[in-house]
Amino acid sequence: MAAVDLSTHPGHLARRLQQAHTLLWTTMVSEETTSPQFAVLNALAEKPDIDQRTLSEHVHLDRSTIADLVARLGRRGLLERVRDPRDGRRNVLKLTDQGAAVHRGLVTRTARMNKVFLAPLDEEERETLLRLIGRVADAAEELRG
Amino acid sequence: MAAVDLSTHPGHLARRLQQAHTLLWTTMVSEETTSPQFAVLNALAEKPDIDQRTLSEHVHLDRSTIADLVARLGRRGLLERVRDPRDGRRNVLKLTDQGAAVHRGLVTRTARMNKVFLAPLDEEERETLLRLIGRVADAAEELRG
DNA sequence: GCGAGTTGCTCAGTGCACTGACTATTTCTT
DNA sequence: AAGAAATAGTCAGTGCACTGAGCAACTCGC
Numbered sequence: 377m378a379a380v381d382l383s384t385h386p387g388h389l390a391r392r393l394q395q396a397h398t399l400l401w402t403t404m405v406s407e408e409t410t411s412p413q414f415a416v417l418n419a420l421a422e423k424p425d426i427d428q429r430t431l432s433e434h435v436h437l438d439r440s441t442i443a444d445l446v447a448r449l450g451r452r453g454l455l456e457r458v459r460d461p462r463d464g465r466r467n468v469l470k471l472t473d474q475g476a477a478v479h480r481g482l483v484t485r486t487a488r489m490n491k492v493f494l495a496p497l498d499e500e501e502r503e504t505l506l507r508l509i510g511r512v513a514d515a516a517e518e519l520r521g
Numbered sequence: 522m523a524a525v526d527l528s529t530h531p532g533h534l535a536r537r538l539q540q541a542h543t544l545l546w547t548t549m550v551s552e553e554t555t556s557p558q559f560a561v562l563n564a565l566a567e568k569p570d571i572d573q574r575t576l577s578e579h580v581h582l583d584r585s586t587i588a589d590l591v592a593r594l595g596r597r598g599l600l601e602r603v604r605d606p607r608d609g610r611r612n613v614l615k616l617t618d619q620g621a622a623v624h625r626g627l628v629t630r631t632a633r634m635n636k637v638f639l640a641p642l643d644e645e646e647r648e649t650l651l652r653l654i655g656r657v658a659d660a661a662e663e664l665r666g
Numbered sequence: 667g668c669g670a671g672t673t674g675c676t677c678a679g680t681g682c683a684c685t686g687a688c689t690a691t692t693t694c695t696t
Numbered sequence: 697a698a699g700a701a702a703t704a705g706t707c708a709g710t711g712c713a714c715t716g717a718g719c720a721a722c723t724c725g726c
């Protein structure tokens with residue numbers, strides 16, 4: 377009675393999309409390293425020696441979520457967390473050699489997975505999908521500032 | 522070094538989209554009832570007296586996730602969980618009057634929120650976005666069966 | 667009708683993700 | 697230079713989401 381069709385609700389679809397992605401990720405990319413963890417490794421591969429705050433902005437994650445994530449990656453020896461001598465509040469982050477190696481391995485596997493994931497769409501549709509999601513996400517993030 | 526552009530990665534975008542949605546949801550729809558909880562209420566409004574397994578298929582959630590969710594909604598008095606006398610394994614679920622009332626209230630607020638969320642897109646783009654996400658999600662779910 | 671397999675649910679464990687409160691450090695103001 | 701404000705990080709609490717193990721109840725094959 378008065379129920380709604382969830383397939384027209386972007387939030388519900390977003391959750392399903394992410395869920396489907398996670399599933400494919402664990403089978404095709406890695407069982408140990410998750411997609412958000414890869415995002416962190418990737419950000420540090422591009423910009424080493426940043427603090428957790430800056431990192432959280434790069435990967436669009438909350439600072440307490442980042443703290444957890446970084447702790448896990450640190451425990452696995454993939455990154456180093458050092459107190460900044462110039463500013464005692466900051467933890468400066470850097471990939472270890474092992475972390476860089478893991479990142480390199482994941483880059484190719486991730487590319488392969490993305491192909492499979494987007495296989496149902498043709499080239500133009502893929503671009504459209506990524507562009508539209510990006511616009512909606514950007515706009516919603518603006519609302520917060 | 523050899524870092525990748527995450528804005529071309531559907532998984533990362535999906536996470537950002539869902540994150541942006543959750544944020545808007547808590548400000549525009551409800552602080553108590555989450556989007557997945559609404560999905561459950563909505564499914565039960567449409568089809569009462571189903572068990573958790575069937576429900577989990579309707580809303581695309583895992584059985585153990587559903588168990589948690591249903592327990593929370595039950596604690597708040599929004600639904601009833603009764604052992605099926607015909608089949609002692611099943612919990613039969615049904616909205617309470619209060620649950621139905623909460624659902625009704627959320628339907629209109631959710632519609633309003635979806636408009637704001639998709640405001641950056643024109644009508645054609647909205648349809649396209651929802652359709653493309655749906656196709657990718659459906660296809661990925663097929664891979665599991 | 668009985669054992670084997672299937673099905674529905676629960677529970678423990680792990681990880682993502684947020685808020686709100688707190689601590690420590692730095693910077694700004696006067 | 698001292699107090700106020702801002703900043704970086706941690707911690708507790710809640711909720712979503714999955715896997716894998718286990719239990720109870722039902723169904724099927726013979």
